[in-house]
Amino acid sequence: MSCDELREHYELYALGVAEEPERGEIQAHLERHCALCQSGVQQALQLVALMGAAAPAAAPPARLRRRVLASAGVVEHHYGWPLVWAAAALLCFSAAVYFSGRERQFAEESLLLRRQLGDRTTELRRFQDALAILTAPGTTEVSFGKGQPAPPTGRVFVNPGRGVIMIASHLPPAPAGWTYQMWIIPKRGLPRPAGLFQARSDDTAMHFAPGPVDVAATAAVAVTVETSAGASQPTSQPLIVAALPAPGR
Amino acid sequence: MLLISAIGAADESGDFLRRVQRRDGRALAQLYDRYGRIVYALILRIVRNRAAAEDLVQETFLRVWNHARSFDAHKGAAGPWLLAVARNRSIDYLRSQEGRDRDLAVFDENARPQRYPAGETGMQFPERAALVKQALARLSENQRQVIELAYFEGLSQTEMAARLRQPLGTVKTWVRAALAQLRQTMEAGAAE
Numbered sequence: 001m002s003c004d005e006l007r008e009h010y011e012l013y014a015l016g017v018a019e020e021p022e023r024g025e026i027q028a029h030l031e032r033h034c035a036l037c038q039s040g041v042q043q044a045l046q047l048v049a050l051m052g053a054a055a056p057a058a059a060p061p062a063r064l065r066r067r068v069l070a071s072a073g074v075v076e077h078h079y080g081w082p083l084v085w086a087a088a089a090l091l092c093f094s095a096a097v098y099f100s101g102r103e104r105q106f107a108e109e110s111l112l113l114r115r116q117l118g119d120r121t122t123e124l125r126r127f128q129d130a131l132a133i134l135t136a137p138g139t140t141e142v143s144f145g146k147g148q149p150a151p152p153t154g155r156v157f158v159n160p161g162r163g164v165i166m167i168a169s170h171l172p173p174a175p176a177g178w179t180y181q182m183w184i185i186p187k188r189g190l191p192r193p194a195g196l197f198q199a200r201s202d203d204t205a206m207h208f209a210p211g212p213v214d215v216a217a218t219a220a221v222a223v224t225v226e227t228s229a230g231a232s233q234p235t236s237q238p239l240i241v242a243a244l245p246a247p248g249r
Numbered sequence: 250m251l252l253i254s255a256i257g258a259a260d261e262s263g264d265f266l267r268r269v270q271r272r273d274g275r276a277l278a279q280l281y282d283r284y285g286r287i288v289y290a291l292i293l294r295i296v297r298n299r300a301a302a303e304d305l306v307q308e309t310f311l312r313v314w315n316h317a318r319s320f321d322a323h324k325g326a327a328g329p330w331l332l333a334v335a336r337n338r339s340i341d342y343l344r345s346q347e348g349r350d351r352d353l354a355v356f357d358e359n360a361r362p363q364r365y366p367a368g369e370t371g372m373q374f375p376e377r378a379a380l381v382k383q384a385l386a387r388l389s390e391n392q393r394q395v396i397e398l399a400y401f402e403g404l405s406q407t408e409m410a411a412r413l414r415q416p417l418g419t420v421k422t423w424v425r426a427a428l429a430q431l432r433q434t435m436e437a438g439a440a441e
Contacts, residue, residue, distance in 0.1 A: 012428065051381055059289075068285070
């Protein structure tokens with residue numbers, strides 16, 4: 001078909017309601033970089049996209065902004081505390097070193113702060129490693145909880161060389177004496193523990209399990225509630241199951 | 250075609266996207282501050298479920314973050330692209346929830362960033378969006394209904410005919426007339 005014959009179908013195509021043979025013809029023109037059809041379809045797409053402005057106004061909850069930025073690995077105030085802690089610990093450590101020659105007590109504090117700084121540095125490094133997964137090549141991304149009768153919902157990112165990161169919402173903190181435990185569920189064999197974590201007071205959680213993952217041999221990532229010491233195998237029904245897609249999909 | 254060109258006019262959000270392409274997190278925050286509300290409203294209108302809408306907003310912006318490199322920020326209009334991605338993800342969710350056919354090849358094609366170049370005039374996103382909204386308001390009830398079924402629910406013309414219990418030919422006439430009227434109304438509006 002000629003471009004002239006297709007012209008009146010551009011908006012139908014952009015809206016997603018064009019029928020054959022026009023839909024296939026437009027697609028073919030676009031694939032061979034037909035300038036007239038490219039321009040016409042682009043203009044129609046702009047028109048159709050802006051129909052979204054007709055949706056009734058609705059204000060997103062404030063927490064959604066933090067969640068969006070965190071999922072993209074953007075550290076704002078919400079997740080800025082590791083850096084603040086590291087800086088504060090460094091400051092305290094420097095002060096402790098300054099006074100250590102005068103007071104034995106300061107020397108002991110110095111040791112303590114050195115350990116804290118080491119812990120914070122390790123924590124910060126883990127946090128940065130976790131964020132790197134989100135944009136690393138080869139990361140598999142799956143959602144969970146969609147369409148389920150009850151929350152939680154969220155996403156799991158699995159990178160074969162780096163590990164697993166889970167971002168969940170609508171997940172209340174586990175009761176006192178209990179904790180959440182992540183599991184890597186292989187296609188064959190027993191679930192492998194992947195760390196303990198707690199949800200935040202705003203019912204969100206982010207857990208990072210570093211280390212290599214054989215994605216092809218993994219069926220799912222799951223979360224159960226366990227006692228605070230954790231378990232070697234799940235003792236309760238999983239609250240979260242994020243099934244990994246079959247290889248090649 | 251004057252007005253339709255105006256719809257793709259220079260979009261200052263292109264600057265945000267240039268910085269997003271450089272992995273500047275503050276730019277993503279600014280992009281969210283600017284478009285988060287309209288993206289959320291659109292997605293909520295489609296899926297009608299707040300928890301799902303929040304998930305899909307997150308998915309939309311994450312997709313933009315991960316695909317910004319394929320967007321020509323010097324020429325592109327980020328607002329329409331964002332809305333297209335949001336609609337695409339939401340229709341996919343809606344179809345999966347309703348067990349409907351999920352052949353979304355055209356939707357996926359239409360959400361590619363390369364499909365959203367800016368035009369030649371100086372109209373900004375809010376003006377363009379308002380123009381489309383006014384044009385939709387001027388449609389007849391039947392015309393607006395079929396456009397909303399197609400846009401917000403992702404129904405094909407055959408599915409609309411079944412939903413409305415109208416002959417397919419009638420639905421096709423309404424859709425074509427609505428789109429033609431939208432184009433004409435907006436062209437006239439841009440010329441004013």
